[in-house]
Amino acid sequence: MIHLIRHGELVELRLDNPAKLNALTVEMLEALSAHLENVEREGARGLLLTAEGTRAFCTGADINAWGGLSPEDFARNWVRGGHRIFDRLARLACPTIAVLQGHAFGGGLELAAACDIRVMAPGATLALPETGVGIVPGWSGTQRLVRLLPEPVVKEMALFGRRLSAERAYALGFVAEVSDTPLEAAMTIAARLTETSPRATEVAKYMIHAGRGEDTPALIEALASGMTAASLDKAEGVEAFRAKRKPDFKGA
Structure with a gap:
């Protein structure tokens, strides 16, 4: 489930699947697409992408949603369909902030990368664990992410399975701020949008x-x-x- 919460002229979209560390299901992707269409149509000044719980922002795609798909269905529908939704987020007219109160792995990291900036909790980490289950990043991890992080760092994660700490992500410019209260910090940043054209x-x-x-x-x-x-x-x-x-x- 994904909740749409209004904060005046700002909108928050909250991932809500904490039992599975906010892993993305087909229903959640469809809800995200529908919410993004509404946000665009209604002209929100800014969007915050958040998640329930503190353990994880999103640990990627729920393996039960794609594990049994045929190769053709996996490539044509699951991967390409996810790309279309993530691209829609990236191209949203209003500025977007991903609030990483917990770990962001695989599709969760790719989702955060589709936002304009990111705010992260100190204990959160970033990872691309796909090769560990026999697949590769499929929702822009090897494309959009290499425009936001140095290529060797993306290779560390995608090829060697290394996690990226919040502190290192901040030093590399991928994260705008590291905060013990990431949602509060993101709201402070987003509030500035109500004062600009x-x-x-x-x-x-x-x-x-x-x-x-x-x-x-x-x-x-x-x-x-x-x-x-x-x-x-x-x-x-x-x-x-x-x-x-x-x-x-x-x-x-």
């Missing part, structure tokens, strides 16, 4: 993503389309088309 914040996020190669073609076209859509020439072009006359563009 939503449109300017959204555009700044798009520009940064385009600079690092995150969905660059779509972002370039979105930003360019926004510029032209605000012009008087666009209004004149639409009016002329409807009136079936030649447009009189002024370059404004």
Whole structure:
């Protein structure tokens, strides 16, 4: 289950499967996708991604959800479907913060990596344990994560099974803050969003993503389309088309 909790102009999405250390099920992925659509449509100023309990933020995908899938179904539906949802989180218009009060392993780490910044508890760790069960990271662990961490560090986790401590993650810039009260720290950071321009914040996020190669073609076209859509020439072009006359563009 994933709960949507409103804090004024901010929204919190809370993973709730503590009996399995918040491992992701098919139902949770579907709920996450639906919630992200609502958050986008309603224009939240910021999103915090949290989890129940203090042992784990998320230990990845529930093995019962994918362990019995055929190779074709595993690749085409489970992996690609998860990618679409995580990409949607990464491309959300509003800024996002992952609150890691506990360990983030596998898909849980990939989920946190899809957020804009991360706040972490001191005792939490990060890991990519997939090769230990005969698979590989499938939800951007070898793609998005290598843009956020040095390649040798990702190899330490994915190839050698080493865990990354909160302190080292902070030193490497992957984590914005290490706090004994990570949710409180994240709320303090997110509160600043209510004092900034939503449109300017959204555009700044798009520009940064385009600079690092995150969905660059779509972002370039979105930003360019926004510029032209605000012009008087666009209004004149639409009016002329409807009136079936030649447009009189002024370059404004």
